[in-house]
Amino acid sequence: MxxxxxxxxxxxxxxxxxxxxxxxxxxxxxxxxxxxxxxxxxxxxxxxxxxxxxxxxxxxxxxxxxxxxxxxxxxxxxxxxxxxxxxxxxxxxxxxxxxxxxxxxxxxxxxxxxxxxxxxxxxxxxxxxxxxxxxxxxxxxxxxxxxxxxxxxxxxxxxxxxxxxxxxxxxxxxxxxxxxxxxxxxxxxxxxxxxxxxxxxPAPVKDLKINWNVFAETWQIIKHVKANKTVFNSLLGISWFWFFGAVYLTQLPSLSKNILGGDAAVYTLLVALFSIGVGLGSVLCEQLSGRKIELGLVPFGSLGLSFFGIDLFFAIGQPSTTHYSLSEFVSLASHWRIMADIALMGVFGGLFIVPLYALVQMRTEKEFTSRAIAANNILNSLFMVVAAGISIALLSCNVSIRGLLLIVALMNIGVSIYIYTLIPEFMMRFLVWVMTHTLYRVRHQGLDNIPEKGPCVLVCNHVSFMDAMIIAGAIRRPVRFVMDHRIFKIPVLNFIFRTAGTIPIAPMREDPNMKEQAFNKVAEYLNDGEIICIFPEGKITHTGEINTFKPGIDEIIKRTPVPVVPIALQGLWGSFFSRKDGAAMMKMPRSIWAKIGFMVGEPVPAELASRQYLEQQVRTLRADWK
Structure with a gap:
């Protein structure tokens, strides 16, 4: 098929x-x-x-x-x-x-x-x-x-x-x-x-009155976009890429001729490598993210831009005293690293900007999307002009072209850290993406059963400390987890959980106040149309078998009647993060990039969503693959 x-x-x-x-x-x-x-x-x-x-x-x-x-x-x-x-x-x-x-x-x-x-x-x-x-x-x-x-x-x-x-x-x-x-x-x-x-x-705002004062309208558009921090910082990220690209592409003619000793055909080759690289990175986004907007690709892209930008500095070396035709330039192995760096900067640039464009389209009000893109074009142009000004200033201060490119690659690190500090969601998604894509090969089934909009509760078997990461990495929408407060406090994972809006919970006998606050927060999220995920067993399995579901899920649905979607994780029992053969994360990893299953059942209406029925659904979905 x-x-x-x-x-x-x-x-x-x-x-x-x-x-x-x-x-x-x-x-x-x-x-x-x-x-x-x-x-x-x-x-x-x-x-x-x-x-x-x-x-x-x-x-x-x-x-x-x-x-x-x-x-x-x-x-x-x-x-x-x-x-x-x-x-x-x-x-x-x-x-x-x-x-x-x-x-x-x-x-x-x-x-x-x-x-x-x-x-x-x-x-x-x-x-x-x-x-x-x-x-x-x-x-x-x-x-x-x-x-x-x-x-x-x-x-x-x-x-x-x-x-x-x-x-x-x-x-x-x-x-x-x-x-x-x-x-x-x-x-x-x-x-x-x-x-x-x-x-x-069709026009989203047919009765819009056009403001012919372009300067006033420009200010109003940017002011409106700035109110949405995620969208505005995404636009800044896109504009920064155009700053980065403008510096590199503007210097390529001089780099090709005066530093590398190439002719016009060599310059054309380098431009082609960068452009084709961006195109390749752009189409790779869907393959790497599973057809969903994966914000984790943005930090991945920015890391690649800086890494290969810095490597290009060392690959270029000193100005060549020899003049090369295209065939002569390509035939030298010492130039392959330069060509690879430029092409890979393009690839990672595509991985960087495509999710940002998609995020702007998704997170902007439908009646304002065109104007948000207009703001992006204005910012892009401004950043390109600033790039030209900074390049001229640095080159006039006797900074070499090679040095200028290194400075911009290093600046990219600082800009990236700044953006990800403002919006930790990017870094959180990056950590989730790296962890789930390097440790596991996930086979998904039934993802379309999770509603695109509106509130619902996900219930899942609890096999390992990575369960929440795998669920967050597979589902397109943000998921708010209800999680044992001890798992919530694990270093590194704690940053991910806090950024994702995870709700820590404790047993009634241990901290009744925390438990009540958790249920109140769950109701608040559901009333706001969010997705909640709960592990109704209340603990990670010690045997690989699904434990009896606790009454907490009944209480959640009683307070806020919403559909419940059963999920089963397969193949995680015996992994480094499970409790098979001893404490989790205290034994040698079984393997990397292991194959696991992520099975999603059909939504269960609130009136049928008892814990016994949901437990049976999860057991059926998991089948015999622990």
Whole structure:
């Protein structure tokens, strides 16, 4: 039987036209921009008496400026009108821009072309908020991570191909200018055609009154997003990646030529490795997280960025005195480490940003998603400008390119620690992800029985000290555990439990106040629509067999009648964290990456959810595999 995966979305009308439209737009941006930069750098195109270097830097600023000016307007537009219709309007604008650019290329008029570059920035600023905010309308929650991964992959591959095509086409003399006109216009028309196949995406806020004061609206949007700490810090994380990437990609030409001794083809290879790496990391997110938004991948991604960024510093070494062609560069084993570092930075960058995009879409109010993405575009642009300023300042202070890249890799560690201090949920999920993915191979069955929304109670057999970690790692929604206060206090695990909102509990004879407070907290969580997980046996098994369920589950359901979902863990008896053959964690580990089962039964209505019935359900689910 075919196993559903993210690539199935490419067969679906609710995703494929958006994917094609976005990819063609990113391709055309870079096709046009690189052709223009090649004309300035190699064919003497000039304006206002500016040097080629000054005009190239001016072009970078001209393209970014519209993101500051029009992102807030774009966010409002995507909230007020059908997003598919807005996409079609934006693609018609792109066709008009390319018609004007055709005149500029034909006449070799830098002023017209720079004006078109500004308008392509406007085009991208208008399309940006809708391409991400439309995904929650098109996709199911479990498809969001995979959909975002494909969008990121398509974008970075399209950017790379656009850069290569723009350079190659305009260099094709004597007909380069004519060819680039038809190429840019043809891609824009194809983008408009694909946008017409996008399904309707109704406006979330039809009566929204557009604020034409872009500065006031920008401030209001950022102020609103800032109130949601998780979303705002996710946006800062995405923007930091663009800061990181901007520094590295900006320095690659000089690194390739002046430090590594390579020609233009070597530079293209390094850009390709980074872009393909980001694409690969983006699509790997779904495979590594089991089709759920796994925040644990974010710290994993940031660690990889710093590790391979620091390793690149040592791999580069001193400036080369030899000049290499592409084949000569690739043939030297000493360069393989450099290529691997750049590619792996891209991979871990994809693992870093894709869950953050999906988290923003999930945790932002539906009627504000487009404007939250608009805020992201504004912050991205600001961080890229700051990256350019810091790079210029450090290089002017005689810091080498190699040293600059090391500084940014080290800065990434500090920024990551700061973000994870503000939102410990990221680090908590990372620890859970690492522990469950290095120790076990989990076979899931019946995960869809756990409600996507609304309150419920999970009941599970208690085999080991890792039970809660495995449950938390398998379920898409945050789970609030009711746990023996002694297990709650275990070092390292205590950080995870506290961050996850775990409720410590003690027996009545030991601490009646703690027990009453625990039941009150459970009722509060359930009334707020949360998931509660309880181990009704009240203790970890000493024999491998399921102990009799205690009355606590009856009391919970009596106070707050909600559905109860039975769960059975299989294969954990005999593990390092179980009590087989002596105390847990006091014997040699049996194995790593052991195969275990995670079986979820159908929800039991509150009126049927007695402890005896639930115990029988869990026993049936576990069967004979302890």
């Amino acid at each position: 075919h196993q559903t995966n993210q690539f199935d979305l490419l067969k679906s009308r609710r995703f494929l036209p958006l994917f094609i439209t976005q990819s063609l737009g990113a391709f055309n941006d870079n096709l046009f921009k690189n052709a223009l930069l090649v004309m300035i750098t190699f064919h003497g195109l000039s304006a206002a008496g500016l040097s080629a270097n000054a005009l190239v830097n001016a072009a970078a600023g001209i393209f970014i400026l519209p993101f500051f000016l029009f992102s807030s307007f774009a966010g409002q537009l995507a909230e007020k009108y059908d997003k598919a219709r807005v996409a079609q309007w934006v693609k018609l604008l792109e066709i008009a821009i390319m018609l004007a650019a055709g005149i500029g290329f034909w006449q070799k008029d830098a002023a017209i072309l720079m004006g078109c570059l500004f308008m392509m920035g406007v085009h991208s600023a208008l399309f940006g908020p809708l391409k991400y905010s439309i995904l929650p309308q098109y996709l199911k929650d479990q498809e969001l991570l995979g959909g975002n991964g494909l969008i990121e992959m398509g974008t970075f591959v399209a950017i790379l191909l656009g850069q290569i095509a723009g350079t190659m086409i305009i260099q094709h003399q004597p007909h380069g200018e004519s060819l680039i006109i038809w190429a840019c216009l043809g891609v824009a028309i194809l983008g408009w055609i694909s946008s017409r196949s996008m399904p309707a995406a």
